Amino acid sequence: MISKKMEELGKKPSAIREIFEYSNKRKKEIGAQNVFDFSLGNPNIPAPAEVNETIIKLINERESIDLHGYTSGPGDLNTRTVIANNIKKRFNFEVDFTNIYMTCGAAASLEISLKALCNRGDEVIVLAPYFPEYKVFIENADAKAIEVKCRENDLGIDVSAVKKAITDKTKAIIVNSPNNPSGVVFSKNDIKDLISVLNQYSNRDSGPIYFICDEPYREIVYGNIEVTYVPNLYNETIVCYSYSKSLSLPGERIGYIMVSPLCKNSSDIFAAVCGAGRASGYVCAPSLMQYVVSKCDGLLPDIKKYADNRNLIYNSLTEIGFDVIRPDGAFYLFMKSPIKDAKEFCETAKKFELLLVPSDSFGIEGYVRIAYCVSYEQIEKSIPAFKLLYKEYYK
Ligand code: PLP
Numbered sequence: 001m002i003s004k005k006m007e008e009l010g011k012k013p014s015a016i017r018e019i020f021e022y023s024n025k026r027k028k029e030i031g032a033q034n035v036f037d038f039s040l041g042n043p044n045i046p047a048p049a050e051v052n053e054t055i056i057k058l059i060n061e062r063e064s065i066d067l068h069g070y071t072s073g074p075g076d077l078n079t080r081t082v083i084a085n086n087i088k089k090r091f092n093f094e095v096d097f098t099n100i101y102m103t104c105g106a107a108a109s110l111e112i113s114l115k116a117l118c119n120r121g122d123e124v125i126v127l128a129p130y131f132p133e134y135k136v137f138i139e140n141a142d143a144k145a146i147e148v149k150c151r152e153n154d155l156g157i158d159v160s161a162v163k164k165a166i167t168d169k170t171k172a173i174i175v176n177s178p179n180n181p182s183g184v185v186f187s188k189n190d191i192k193d194l195i196s197v198l199n200q201y202s203n204r205d206s207g208p209i210y211f212i213c214d215e216p217y218r219e220i221v222y223g224n225i226e227v228t229y230v231p232n233l234y235n236e237t238i239v240c241y242s243y244s245k246s247l248s249l250p251g252e253r254i255g256y257i258m259v260s261p262l263c264k265n266s267s268d269i270f271a272a273v274c275g276a277g278r279a280s281g282y283v284c285a286p287s288l289m290q291y292v293v294s295k296c297d298g299l300l301p302d303i304k305k306y307a308d309n310r311n312l313i314y315n316s317l318t319e320i321g322f323d324v325i326r327p328d329g330a331f332y333l334f335m336k337s338p339i340k341d342a343k344e345f346c347e348t349a350k351k352f353e354l355l356l357v358p359s360d361s362f363g364i365e366g367y368v369r370i371a372y373c374v375s376y377e378q379i380e381k382s383i384p385a386f387k388l389l390y391k392e393y394y395k
Contacts, residue, residue, distance in 0.1 A: 009136065015361040016040065023355050030353070036382035037355045038370040041180060041332065043248040045305050045373075051247060054295045058288065071290060073283035074274055075102025075256070079294035083256055086297055091229040099261050101273050102285040104253035106216040109240030110174070111137045113257055115276035116269060117210055117238075118143040122171035124212075125162060128363035129155070129181050129334070131214070134174055143171065147363050155182045155325050155334065157190040163197045172210040173198070177227060178217040181362045181369040182334040183310075183327025185221060188228045195234045208236040208264065216242040216255070217330040219300055222307050225328045235262035238269070243293055245330075246301055254289035306331050309372040309379055316383045320390050331373040334359070337366050338393040348392055352385035 019039040026035045058067060074080065080097035087095050103109045110133075114124065118141040126134045128147045138145040148165045151158045162173065175194075177186040195211070202208045213230050218241070221227055231237045242255030259270045277283055313333055317324050323336035335356075337345040342358035346368060349356050359367035372379060 014132075016357055019355050019357060022350075026353065033381070035353050035355065036378060036385055038372065038374065038382075039355045039357050041245075041371045041373065042250060043245055043331075043373055044375065045248050045301065045303070047248040048296075048299055048301065050296055050299055051249065051292060054292050055288065058291055058295070062291075067291070068287060070284045071102070071287050073278065075100070075285055076287070076290045076294070079290045080256075082294040082297045083258075087258065091232060093229060093231050095231075095258060095261055099259050099266065099270060101257040101259070101270070101277060102290055103240075103242075103255045103257055103277070104282060104285050105244050105250070105255040106214060106240050106242035107133060107137075108253070108280075108282050108285075109242065109255050109257045110134070110212070110214060111140065111280060112273055112276045112282055113212055113238050113240055114138055114141040114143065114172070115280060116272035117141075118171050121169060123167060123169040124171055125165055125173040126363070127157060127162075127173075127175065129179075129359055129367070130174070130363050131176060131180050132361055132363075144169075146170070149364060150182070150184075155179075155184045157186055157194055159190065159193040159197055162194060166197070166201065166209070168204070168206055170201070170209050171207075172212050174212045174214055175230070176214040176217075178221060178327075178329025179332075180217065180330055181332050181357070181359070182325055183330050183332045184325060184334075185225050185227055185328040188226065191228045191230060192233065195230075198234065198236075202236070210263075211237045213237060213239045215239060216245045219246040220303055220306060220331065221329040222303075222310055223328070227329070231258070231260045231262065235260060236264065237262075243289075247293075247296070247299065248301065249289070252286065252289045252292075254285055254293055256285075305376070306373065308376055309374070312376065312379050313370065313372045316379075317386060320383075320387055321394060322386070322390060331371060333370045333372060334367050335370060337368055340366055342366055342368055349389055351392075352388050354382060354385050354389060 023037040080100040084096045120142040122143040123146045124138045125146045128149045135145045148161045198209045237260045239258040244250035325334045327333050346358045356368040
């Protein structure tokens with residue numbers, strides 16, 4: 001008998017996967033240029049040239065046996081040191097390599113961190129709308145996801161709702177800012193208010209509530225928006241970082257965990273991270289990519305294309321009359337469905353070849369996610385289709 005739990009997970013249809021398959025079918029039928037697929041969060045800006053140049057340089061300069069060999073379990077010491085120094089420089093936060101664990105991207109960072117922190121029956125708060133894999137990782141750590149809805153009007157953090165959801169079993173809260181799927185960057189005030197609630201639990205017998213920052217979109221923000229660096233404000237913090245979106249390297253699987261040295265038992269938590277990484281088979285993140293990110297230290301993406309896309313889609317949909325949440329970061333826009341049933345709305349959108357993701361996949365009803373990491377031309381071409389979609393509901 002194999003694991004029923006895993007079999008079910010493997011067979012469970014993912015809404016985004018289904019749209020992806022529908023999109024491929026439609027593209028074959030009517031031509032790719034006539035399908036407006038806004039379903040996938042795959043960066044469409046290429047990785048900076050420096051990344052490829054660094055890969056070539058490393059291949060030419062280093063012995064293959066050394067370049068492609070194992071690093072230590074938590075990662076290459078030099079890479080971890082470079083990352084710690086980068087954090088010091090950028091955020092004025094004191095940390096060294098002993099607190100950095102290299103991972104296969106944010107997914108692995110989250111999976112490892114949750115496994116390191118949680119015991120059977122613990123609860124982890126997630127703010128809806130949220131990245132659907134959180135539930136999978138939390139349940140895999142034998143814990144339970146507790147959903148707390150964001151504020152209705154702006155999808156900021158509803159701190160009083162979080163407070164109500166806290167129990168003796170609350171082990172952690174996952175906060176993702178800039179947010180997938182809403183594109184919202186949580187304000188410093190929201191973060192501070194949340195922290196003042198978490199601080200009330202810092203001396204519990206069952207231990208503090210950990211703040212898990214899921215930050216694959218940290219660098220993708222528009223205008224003068226600040227993404228609060230939580231370790232500067234709250235001691236019990238673990239940062240799950242990834243280069244997937246910031247350097248457009250989602251297939252290379254590279255990121256890191258930073259366990260704040262200010263956590264009460266930071267070195268024990270780091271040991272638990274090493275243990276969880278080991279137990280999950282997540283030791284030694286891809287070596288070549290570890291060297292690449294250390295050589296490309298400080299490299300930031302050119303997000304002008306995303307910014308142009310954001311302005312075009314936000315302004316166009318607002319002009320048409322749709323109710324949208326203004327995205328300050330990531331490459332997603334959240335739009336209110338004119339009817340309660342967002343799935344039905346997405347089915348209607350398909351009539352106009354618009355492929356959108358219903359918010360039910362992200363833990364709340366009544367919205368759709370539009371991933372605008374597509375070509376500017378696709379957005380331009382899709383606007384008449386959005387107009388027709390609007391007319392279906394508001395004649
Ligand atoms: N967290 C969020 C909010 C995401 O949107 C994603 C990927 O889309 C991940 C984590 C996983 O990122 P990675 O590709 O680095 O594993």
